[in-house]
Amino acid sequence: MEKSRMANSIRNILFSFSYQIITILLSFINRSVFIFTLGISYLGISGLFSDILTMLSLADLGFGVALTYSMYKPLADRDYNRLAALTNLYRKVYRIIALAVTIIGLLLVPFLKYLINLKHPIPHITLYYLMYLANTVASYLVIYKTSIITADQKDYILNKYRSYFGILQTLFMTIFLWITHNYFVYLLVQVIFTYIQNFYCSHVASKMYPFINNKIKMPLKDIKEIFKNLYSVFLYKISGVLLNATDNTIISIMIGTGMVGYYSNYSMITARLTGLINTIFYSLTASLGNLVVTEKPERRYKVFLVMQSISSIFSTTCVICLMLLTQDLIRIWLGSSYVLSTYTLCAILLNFYLGIILLPIWVYREATGLYQQTKYVMVITAIINLVLSIYLAKKMGITGVLLASAIARLLTYFWYEPVLLFKKYFDESSLVYFRHIVINIFITIIISRIEMITIGKFVPQNWGTLIFKAIITGITSLSLVLLLYARSGGFKLIMERIKTISIRKKRNLQD
Template identity: 50%
Template sequence: MNNRKSRTQYAIKNIGFSTYNKILSLILSFISRTVFIQYLGSGYLGLNGLFSDVLNLLSMADLGFGVAMAYSFYEPLAHDDKKKVAALVTFYKRAYTVIALVVTIVGLLLIPFLPYLINLSKPIDHINLYYLFSLANVVASYISVHKTTILSADQRNYVVVKITMVTSIIQTILQIVVLVLFKSYLAYLIVGTFFVWFNNLYASHIASKEYPYINEKVELSKADRKDIYKNISSVFIYKVSNVLLTATDNLLISVLVGTVAVGYYSNYQMIQTRVIEFYTLLFSSITASIGNLIITEGYDKRYRVFNTAQSVSFITSGIIVPCYTILISSFIGIWLGQKYVLDTWTTLAIGLNTYFSCVMQPLWSYREATGLYRKTKWIMVICAIENLVLSVILGRAWGVAGILFASAFSRATTYIWYEPKILFKEYFNRGTNKYYLDLAVNTIFVLILIAIGFTISKIFTPRNFLTWCVEAIVIFAISCVSSLFIYRKSEGAQRILSFIKRKILRK
């Protein structure tokens, strides 16, 4: 009982701080992006997006240590085994020192190949220097992760979030100032790099203060190291495949369509990322709690919690995805101008990928908490290969839309049906027929809402943010009412309503 209460309290606190952080991040992103485009233009915007994908590919060098590390902390933290936690920190510190060196070396070796990835009508000077500062940001992410991961694994990610909120505000303000005063992309990157390093070092200091025993040098047993290496090998294969699936779109767009097109797509992608971050904060905030749940509870309790989370996912997908898909282009047109608006098919492709990222979140939370990578790694390899082949074929035929539809199709035909099968068998001791049926119904429901929304949106011709808000309210109201009505009697929804009623009555 106390364990359950603790999990709930930590989850609520993590969700609360994550929500504040996402709202702040959204506001800062809009302000920063607007100033960036105004003072530097779409060429630099495309370059920025391209570097992000190149460096995401470099992040594969951590060999899956990040996921394996969080997973390995759950059990010793649950049992207050300080000696093993300290041993794990010592082990991961050495590992990430090597990883940082590897990333630096590989990143430097990629410099001669940058001209083959950049496709601009007007060349940009000092590209190699800009790339080096972007590379420094990636290396910075490895200097403290062996300590700060403990906070997340111990259901206290809100501590890291508070630090990030403060540094993000200061960083964005200073970046805007240097853009306005100097119109310099280099100065913009220098400020960003400084705050990435500062944020990580300070978060590491806080972790050391909260868990002083992690500073002790304790050697990890051979058995524990062997188990970690098993996890890492599986996670590495999974992660490489996932990065090839998610971090190659901008590269392919740059090569097949043009680097400026990367900039146009990156505006949609920025908002898509923020929407998904808002959506996933609920599920990512309870991942550590699920890790604790898997260790301490049986099949029935695990399934009930999953079913509740999935009900929330179905309801919110029916609200968020139609709203994003229908409203995004008119918003971009008002915000940046019609020049930056992508065609309807590309917008639909982005919306479809957004849906898959949203509706699968409960399952992915369990995947993170259970270490399911060992049994699902090869399906991700198939998905990545399928995506690359289809992206090249469809990208040549249909441009940006073809590349993005290839990603959605690859997901739908591989891990989206395979991962649930493994999870339900191993951790719920149940079949998946009901889950697949519910997922199919929800997908059709969301597509119908999008079709209805596009029909209704033809009535509106937003010319400013006020008229766009009117359109947004109408689309949101239709999506919200429809989704809540359809799922009002679902088991998960009823459980959520009961929980809310108990809280209200208690007050």
């Protein structure tokens, strides 16, 4: 079982990682064409609409998470009737959700003028918004089928097809925008590819698991139990959306929609890098779900230590590299006029750091379904973030909005979720975890300071010198981090695992 979990996890990571790398490269090309063709105002509109429709995704009430989680046990037990019944239940639910999102989205149209704050109005704004809405609704039509692939630790299959369609979509969007200089055509290509991709992945799920098409009804008592547990997931989800998907809206209303465009260049960089790292961690979610229901607390804790060490290495290395390279990248890529202040960059990186260092906690939360005990703390986090964002936006501008998100996280779930997870699933004290976090923060500050006064003095003037600085920064940062983490418990477990795999491979070759 352990070997199977590892094999599936490795496949998930490799396929997802490859896709993310290609997507990052294409995103930079696409963003460059977008800015120089349409301008910063359209980029601001794009970021604002993305936020609005992310908030609209609340209509699914957390069913995506609940659906995947509810399939872990029946997959482990090979209970195909249960899986078919779950699929049929969620098909009906998601049809209702798709309709609800459409109606709510249309009802928001008259209020768009209060959210958009531009010096020069953009024509056909409503039409562009409706295209974004159509793109969002597409995902709700087939997710009930593809979730079984994710729950069965075979997300690499979906990622393979998503990568194909994603690459083609970005290429065609970029080409058509370059040729037509038309935002509507750009969005139309996006919607078409989204629908094709989703329906094809649904077809793949039906072929792999033909039993999900069987018309089996879920017992009423089980349906009640699912909806009862869903309340916790919904509260967590709505809080998460209010925490993560309101920044652009607040920036647009209080500072200006154009500023959303400037910020989105930075957020694209951190979001793509976060996606790359998330690939490694969230590819393990289904495997952890299987591990949680089959293994003892001691084994769960050892796996967590490995994940914590990996997240620490990534968070420190990436924060240092972003601190030293982001401003240079924006300046050479887009021009000095697109560079935001160092204070704003620090606020962005603080949120990025928290997002990476907490990944092991979040992945275990997804795998264990630990929403019942954490739902209210997320509500508190969202409220603090909203109030602080509005207050600090008046005092500090965009930096204040971003800083509010970090403060809200630190005051609430940053400490609460680890305490709960350790107590419930590891039978260990969470003090060990927090000691590790403090050490990681200290290491990050020390190394970044050293590199700022050495490598940071070098200011690249072109792509060649930027790449050179990036290589030196990356190698130096990673080397120092690995040197300082060489004696940690999690790192030792990683090395032991690598040695075990190497020995096993040698034996297989000898046989």
